[in-house]
Amino acid sequence: MRAADIMTTKIVSAGPEMSVRLAAGTMVFAGISGMPVIDEDGKLLGIVTEGDLMHRAEIGTGVKPRAWWLEMVASTRELASQYVKEHARKVRDVMSTDVATVTEACPIADIAELLERRRIKRVPVMRDGKVVGVVSRANLIRALVTMAPELPVANDIKDHSIREAVTAAMEGQPWALARENVIVESGTVHLWGQIVSAEEGNAIRVAAENAPGVKAVITHFGLPTPDLSSGK
Template sequence: MRASDIMTTKIITAEPDMSIQHAAGMMVFAGISGMPVVDESGKLLGMITEGDLMHRAEIGTGVRQRAWWLEMVASTAELASQYVREHARKVKDVMSTNVTTVTESCPVGDIAEILERRKIKRVPVMRDGKIVGVVSRSNLIRALVTMAPEVPSSAENGDHAIREDVLASMKGQPWAMARENVIVENGVVHLWGPVVGAEEGHAIRVAAENTPGVKDVIVHFGQAPTE
């Protein structure tokens, strides 16, 4: 799955000379938390988000007076930048210009990693220097809901086949269970064996739960398999 499969193509954008109040109103009424800023030719200039509008003098959310020693160590440029963020009236003065973008062919997994690493909520999708879509966290969640593969019922897989699939799903993992510790009865997977750490136990259980045909997973860590 790639960016082109899940991106929003009806893009709401802001203009650099748009007022802060106008941009804030657009986000509120559209139910979005950020939008690209483009010029008249459609060139991407930056992004404006709720985070850029959090500290504003007119609503009393500006950064509070710092301790005197912090004021001393803060550079003039830093204090000037803070003043602009709190008092500027146009989008171009508060927007973020260091924008991460992706192409339409970018894998969804890479987009999720970018959003997490950069601590951002959306990325513009570009084609030939122009923005053609936006992928947000909500797009990823929708993809999870609408595009997840269906899991076949246990009737389609016998217990033997399910057991082999469970073992295969753990193959090569350092926390994988031994073959003799995995038993399947009527689609229910029983995991036996020695006590394992909490994280290893979660991984083993999830691997079993994600196996097609599994009805339930029951763990018996710390016990020997029953005959």
Template sequence: MRASDIMTTSIISATPDMTIRHAAGMMVFAGISGMPVIDESGRLLGMVTEGDLMHRAEIGTGVKQRSWWLELAASTTELASQYVKEHSRKVRDVMSTDVSTVTETCPVADIAELLDRRRIKRVPVMRDGKVVGVVSRANLIRALVTMAPEVPATGESGDNAIREDVLSAMKDHPWALARENVTVENGTVHLWGPVVRPEEANAIRVAAENVPGVKDVRTHFGLPPSDQASR
């Protein structure tokens, strides 16, 4: 799955000369927390987000007066930039210009990694220097809902086939159970073995739950395998 498969193409954007109040209103009514800033030629200039509008003089959320020694430590440039961010009425003065972008062919996994690494919530999708879409965290969640089908609660596979699939799902993982510690009876997987850490127990359980045909998973760590369950 790639950016083009999940991106929002009805782009809501700001212009650099738009007022802060107008931009804030657009985000509120559209239910978004940020948008690209695009000039008349369609060139991407930056992004304006809720974070850029957090500290504003109008609502009394500007950075509070620093102690005298912090004022001395801060550079004139830093203090001037802070003042502009808090008092300017134009988007161009508060937008973030260090913008990460992706192309339409960028894999969804790479986008998720980018959002996490940069600690951002959305990324513009570019084609020939123009913004053609936006991928947000919400788009990734929607993709999870629409593209990841539920694992069937029942299946045609017999218990022996289910057991082999469970073993295969755990194969090569350091927390995998030995063959003799996995038994299946009427679609219910029983997991046996020594006491393991909660994280490992969860990984083993999830691996079994994701196998088609599994109706239920029961763990019995710290107990020997039951002779009554299917082998």
């Protein structure tokens, strides 16, 4: 498998002039812990993550004062950088600029090693200098569950064709899964995602079962947590 096979293509991103508060809200409502920062020309400038927003003056989570002798040892550059992280209002001032990237052809084993070595949770996927996707740890874990030994090229192409057929079968439906939530290994289709109802899950499963070449369909669906506060 390669980055192109598992990456998320619906990219949630920030602009360098976006406010820190809006960036935090965007991540919360999108259910993500980080996003690429892209300028108006589509150039990748950096990544803003939960880690970049952990220590903020507004919520009293700034780095606690250190002993006076540690303050003396700390460089002016370090103290200034810490101040900016805690007080800056724009994404451009808090984002991480040392960004690791991969191409669509990058093997997922290499991506896993990169995430581990850099201690990061996601990596942008690039094509011709533009971000076309993001591979996160969650994407890798999904692939891991369905991972099989490498198959001959012909079989790999067959699985790819099945995946495209399953995606096409759901196209235009309000309950359709995103392409990155469909993984095929040796003709077995694995479907991932959160569904609203059992009926929605059945529709997704039937669409996959009717795709040419499918040997089996395995669902990994989650249902929303019921609201117990209403007493229902």
